[in-house]
Every structure is written in C-alpha cells, then in structure tokens.
Amino acid sequence: MEVMLNLPPLHLHIQQEASLSAVRLRTLNIWSNITGALHTTCLEKVYEFPVLRAGTDRIHKQAIFDKRYKIQLYEDDNYEGLNPRELRIFTDGSKTDSGSGSGTFSEDLNMSITTPLGSHSSVFQAECMGIINAAAAITARKVVGFSIRILSDSRAVLMALKSHIVTSKLIHECHERLMEVCQNNKITLQWIKGHSGSRGNDAADELARQGSGAGAIGPEPALPIPFSKVRSMLLARTGKLHTEHWLNQTGCRQAKQAMPSINGVTDSPLCRGCMEKEETASHVVLECSGVAPYRAKHLGSPRDLPEVLLNIKALAETARVQPALKTIQAVNDQRILCVSI
Structure with missing residues (x-):
C-alpha cells in the first residue's frame, strides 16, 4: 500500500523532516552542533548535496512597517504615457533548462542590464533581482528628484514586497535597496501584464532570457538557495531511499515485478511544480x-x-x-x- 500510494515508511519520513528542520535551524544560526550528538547526523546527510552548504534564502521573520515606496497590483493604461518627470524601468526574470537570469530595461535611463544567475536560482529570485538591479542602477546614476515607476510582471514578488512580514533574504535586500532610492525619489512598483505588447516589458524579457542562457559568472550558487529547492531535493532523496527500501525487502516478488519503482499519488498539499505553496x-x-x-x-x-x-x-x-x-x-x-x- 505504501508503494501504491507513494507513502514513504515512517522512518524515512521522519529522517526527511528532521533534515529539513536541521537546514532551517542551521540557516537561522540556531543549530546546536554538539560533538557526538546523534541528532547532528541528519545535517551531515543533507550535505550529501554540496550546494546546500552555501546556505539558503531563509531568514528570521522581519516585521517592516515603514515602507516609503508604493506598490500597485493593477495595470495603469498610462504607464507608458508621456510624463517628463516620471522615469520608467521594466524588469523581468527567466528560468530555462540552461539556467536563470534577470533583465532590467529603461529607455529613460539608457539602461539595458542582463544578469546570469545560474541553475540554482528560482524564477521568483530572478524577478526579484531585476528590481534590485533597477534600484542599484538608480543609485549608481545618482538620480534625484524624480518620480520613478518600476514595472514588473511578477505579482508574487510584488506581493512579497507588499507584505509586512519578510522571511526571504533576497526580498529583504530588495526592500532595503528600494528604501535607499526612496530618500531622493518617489518610487512606485507596478504590476504589468506580461507579453501584452509593451515594448519595455518585451525588452526586459529578452534581456532575462539572454541571462538564463548565458550561465552564471563565477561560482554557484549565485544567490542563496531557495528553501523550496531544499525541500524538493530532500523529497527526491526520500523517494530514492523509498525505492531502495522497497527493492531490498524480502518477499512481495510479484508486486515488485508489477511496481519496480515508486511513482504513485501523493498526499502532500504542496504544489508539485514549485514545492512552495498549496497546489490550488x-x-x-x-x-x-x-x-x-x-x-x-x-x-x-x-x-x-x-x-x-x-x-x-x-x-x-x-x-x-x-x-x-x-x-x-x-x-x-x-x-x-x-x-x-
């Protein structure tokens, strides 16, 4: 029944959850690494994936209530209209089989930035990096006294920035960059419908695609590992151990012939596409x-x-x-x- 329903044995499920908790505690610097303690072995098993030694994107909950930038989660037909005192910057992110990348484009600031982010970054992180690069470019160009509209087609990132509780290191960095440019400018982050014929959005999308196909510059991971990727890697490891456990059991000869591998249904509410939220x-x-x-x-x-x-x-x-x-x-x-x- 466990094989048919893809339900790992209890001891494998406990190992998986313990390993996930160990990564979370280690990331938050509250892991107790006592020499000889049995519980530390679960973290050692996690480090069978060398990339996880680089750390994850998870941080302690941060409550933020002093945001000086505005977030607009609906389209404005005049976002590409003529306004001499408003500067427009388009951002986008992309993830393909080759990797991920972000793009930042602005005709008003003569800006065309593509950033390769490697194979470990998520599309959410790529979208966020597009906004971070936009804020960094505003600071580098010493833009002062303007109304600036940053347009992104990622509702997920904009909603994360709008939330008063932050648990992502990258979102927190994005917030700090935006607060910095808000000291001398009026900043609005606006959602824009992707692939809607906007010249600026199409240009940012092309830059992001170039970044996703270019490969990361320098060692990977380029960004902290998304916690969703940690979970998916540990779930895949549990699946492999479950298959080995099934094949090494004595008996069930005919069942093993019919089901040589485990590929059944799952009772997990997490989305199988991203492992981040409930699959609705x-x-x-x-x-x-x-x-x-x-x-x-x-x-x-x-x-x-x-x-x-x-x-x-x-x-x-x-x-x-x-x-x-x-x-x-x-x-x-x-x-x-x-x-x-």
Whole structure:
C-alpha cells in the first residue's frame, strides 16, 4: 500500500523532516552542533548535496512597517504615457533548462542590464533581482528628484514586497535597496501584464532570457538557495531511499515485478511544480514558478481566474498538446478552473 500510494515508511519520513528542520535551524544560526550528538547526523546527510552548504534564502521573520515606496497590483493604461518627470524601468526574470537570469530595461535611463544567475536560482529570485538591479542602477546614476515607476510582471514578488512580514533574504535586500532610492525619489512598483505588447516589458524579457542562457559568472550558487529547492531535493532523496527500501525487502516478488519503482499519488498539499505553496487552481494558473514558462507562453500574466476563463477555449486546445497541463476543465457557473499537472 505504501508503494501504491507513494507513502514513504515512517522512518524515512521522519529522517526527511528532521533534515529539513536541521537546514532551517542551521540557516537561522540556531543549530546546536554538539560533538557526538546523534541528532547532528541528519545535517551531515543533507550535505550529501554540496550546494546546500552555501546556505539558503531563509531568514528570521522581519516585521517592516515603514515602507516609503508604493506598490500597485493593477495595470495603469498610462504607464507608458508621456510624463517628463516620471522615469520608467521594466524588469523581468527567466528560468530555462540552461539556467536563470534577470533583465532590467529603461529607455529613460539608457539602461539595458542582463544578469546570469545560474541553475540554482528560482524564477521568483530572478524577478526579484531585476528590481534590485533597477534600484542599484538608480543609485549608481545618482538620480534625484524624480518620480520613478518600476514595472514588473511578477505579482508574487510584488506581493512579497507588499507584505509586512519578510522571511526571504533576497526580498529583504530588495526592500532595503528600494528604501535607499526612496530618500531622493518617489518610487512606485507596478504590476504589468506580461507579453501584452509593451515594448519595455518585451525588452526586459529578452534581456532575462539572454541571462538564463548565458550561465552564471563565477561560482554557484549565485544567490542563496531557495528553501523550496531544499525541500524538493530532500523529497527526491526520500523517494530514492523509498525505492531502495522497497527493492531490498524480502518477499512481495510479484508486486515488485508489477511496481519496480515508486511513482504513485501523493498526499502532500504542496504544489508539485514549485514545492512552495498549496497546489490550488489559482496558484498553478497565476503564481506557480514551476510552470512559469508555459504560463508566459500561453496565458501571459493573468491577474485572476476570470481573466483566464475569458479565453478558455484556446487554453483547452493548448492543453491537448501541452504535456505540462494535462487536464483543464472549466465550470462556468461557478467560475472554477480545475488544473491537474
């Protein structure tokens, strides 16, 4: 039954959760490394993945209430309009099989920045780095006394910046950079729909894609490891140990012939695409970083499920030929989109 349902044996599940807790405690500098203590062995097993020695993006909860920048989570038709006192900067992030990268573009500041971020960074981090680079460029160019609009198609990053509780090192750095440029400028971060024909957004997207295909400059990881990646690596390790445990057991000869490997259902509520949030329809269609390339290609950057449903026929046709989205069913009277990945 464990094999059919992909439920790891209790001892493997405990090892997995202990290892995850050890990484979290070690990252927050509250890990007690007592020589000879049995509990320290779980962290040693984690370091079978050398990349995890570099540390993760997790920090202690930081409460921030003094934000001087404005965040606008809706489109403004005049964002590319003529306003001599407003400067516009477009940012974007990209992740492909080759790696990840961020792009920052501004005609007003003659800015065209592409940043390779390597294979370990998430698309969320790439989007965040685009904003960090925009703030750094404002400081480097000594821009003073302007109204500056930074446009990003990542609602996830903007919502993380809008939250008063921060647990990400990169988001905290982004906040500090923005607060620095707010001392001499008026800063607005605005959501923009991706792939909507905006020249600035398309240019930032192209720069981000160039960065994702260029490979990181210097040693990796270029950024702190996302905690979601830690979890996915430990889950993969548990799956491997579960398979070994199953094959090394005595008996169950016919069952092993029928199921030589473990690939069943899972009871985890976490999204299988990003391992960051609960796998709901709205998360998969609007936020999940794991399917971000498919969402950008086929949906752009929809702001909500009703907007997706406006073009449900084209989306359903795409689903028949797109392996990443196997089943899409619209229930129009309740306006619910059920997605199975």
